[in-house]
Amino acid sequence: MWEELRDILEKRFKLRQVDFTYGDSLYGSIRLRDALANFFNNYFKPFSPVSPDNLLMGNGLLSLISQLGRALIDPGHGVLLAAPYYHGFDISFSVHSGVRVVGAPVPFEDMFTSKELDHLEKVLADSEAKGVPIRAVLLCNPQNPYGRCYPPELITAYCQFCERHNLHLISDEIYALSTFASDDLPNAVPFTSVLSLDLESLNVNPQRIHMVYGMSKDFDANGFRAGVLYTRNEMLLHSLLATSLFMLVGSPSAGLWYSLLSDQTLLNHFIQRNQTHLRESYEHMSAWLRFHNIPYLPSSAGHFIMVNFRPILADTDRYISQLRLSSEMDFWDREAALTAAFLANGVLVSHGQGFHMYEGGWMRFTFSLKREMVDVALDRIERALGWDRWPGGSPELSDYGPVN
Structure with missing residues (x-):
């Protein structure tokens, strides 16, 4: 908006x-x-x-x-x-x-x-x-x-x-x-x-x-x-x-x-447009999560979804190279490793420990950015984890600069 x-x-x-x-x-x-x-x-x-x-x-x-x-x-x-x-x-x-x-x-x-x-x-x-x-x-x-x-x-x-x-x-x-x-x-x-x-x-x-x-x-x-x-x-x-x-x-x-x-007329229009865009953006990101079979907590307010990466972080055999996981690591350490991997690929995600979650392995995904920005971030996550590309994203991504 x-x-x-x-x-x-x-x-x-x-x-x-x-x-x-x-x-x-x-x-x-x-x-x-x-x-x-x-x-x-x-x-x-x-x-x-x-x-x-x-x-x-x-x-x-x-x-x-x-x-x-x-x-x-x-x-x-x-x-x-x-x-x-x-x-x-x-x-x-x-x-x-x-x-x-x-x-x-x-x-x-x-x-x-x-x-x-x-x-x-x-x-x-x-x-x-x-x-x-x-x-x-x-x-x-x-x-x-x-x-x-x-x-x-x-x-x-x-x-x-x-x-x-x-x-x-x-x-x-x-x-x-x-x-x-x-x-x-x-x-x-x-x-x-x-x-x-x-x-x-x-x-x-x-x-x-x-x-x-x-x-x-x-x-x-x-x-x-x-x-x-x-x-x-x-x-x-x-x-x-x-x-x-x-x-x-x-x-x-x-x-x-x-x-x-x-x-008042302008204000009503702005609020309604904002709520419409929030719904569309939420549906877009939740469709990506379902495509990759990632559990999440459905939301209906705010700008974000709490995403449960615990099943991903439990699969140490598959993600040992991308995330440098080991079976000895607790889920807080695995969550930190996932956060670092996303950041290394140019995606900043709020991790659950920062919100005092009761267990490790959760992330807060913000969906209320411009659609092309969201799709660039989701594409980078897919590449970081070696996942198939979601067909629902932008067909031609215009990346927002190099990953530092």
Whole structure:
């Protein structure tokens, strides 16, 4: 979508005099927060209307999450979340604030069910016993790296879990609108925002529920560095305001995001086109995986598929030369060898250990690149592993330069 987005923004981008100053608010651009409030009210189905006064901007979600960690959690205390999880959370919580990230390993069959919270309950008790008090829970919905949305009843259960244990809940909803149906999951669970819950009727204190969102994923603009926090906790907002100078969104990025959000017809078109492209790209890559008989976990949100290379890595006799495997290596070492082999052939793939997977041998494949780029990468993987070429790819590949 980047070319379409570029054309839209180049036509609509206009700078104002205030954009050449430090801006009109330490909470972030007033016009952008107004536009985001309307956006959340239109697309996230909040139980209570979102007000711009409940929003604070930051230059990306990692900055916002880092400052949330500083404000909510003392150094040495912990934030709890289900594993596997996005490795960026390790950095954002720990580097500046000294917050401990405590992952609760959850087998896939228990993810997105009430059993997920059973695992969190156990790890919560274990962490407390080890001297790391838990002060907050992070919920990534849609989930990264699994690419699934949480059902509303489980989001409710998360809120009640936090209320029961006197914890804050941070809901990371950055992939909220990057959802799609597919042949694998034609009736996938749709996205539900934590904003849509009637927290008072659930006996949950709204002051402890917070949501973060950004421009990076649904709007194909990682490099623009623009994110937003929603909270009804005024004390938290005042605490974050004290450090907001460290994470102000640049005026050009704020103006560009505003220009897209302020045109409802254009915004609807962009979101629908993006979801259509995501489905097409997912179907393309999943067809390649099926052709090569590689197991994967079907996804319906985000930009990626979790792929199970354990059967490949178990076949040491076949892949000993390509991957330098041996039967004595555990699956974490075999996963590292596979990652290195892909990289040597010019393909960067996120490996499962980086996401705290509960077993070695998994990879996260990103499918949301231009089709010819994806096909070049898949062709290189086939050559690296000595596989037959998939007939569904581009008939004539235009390679993107030499492999270093």
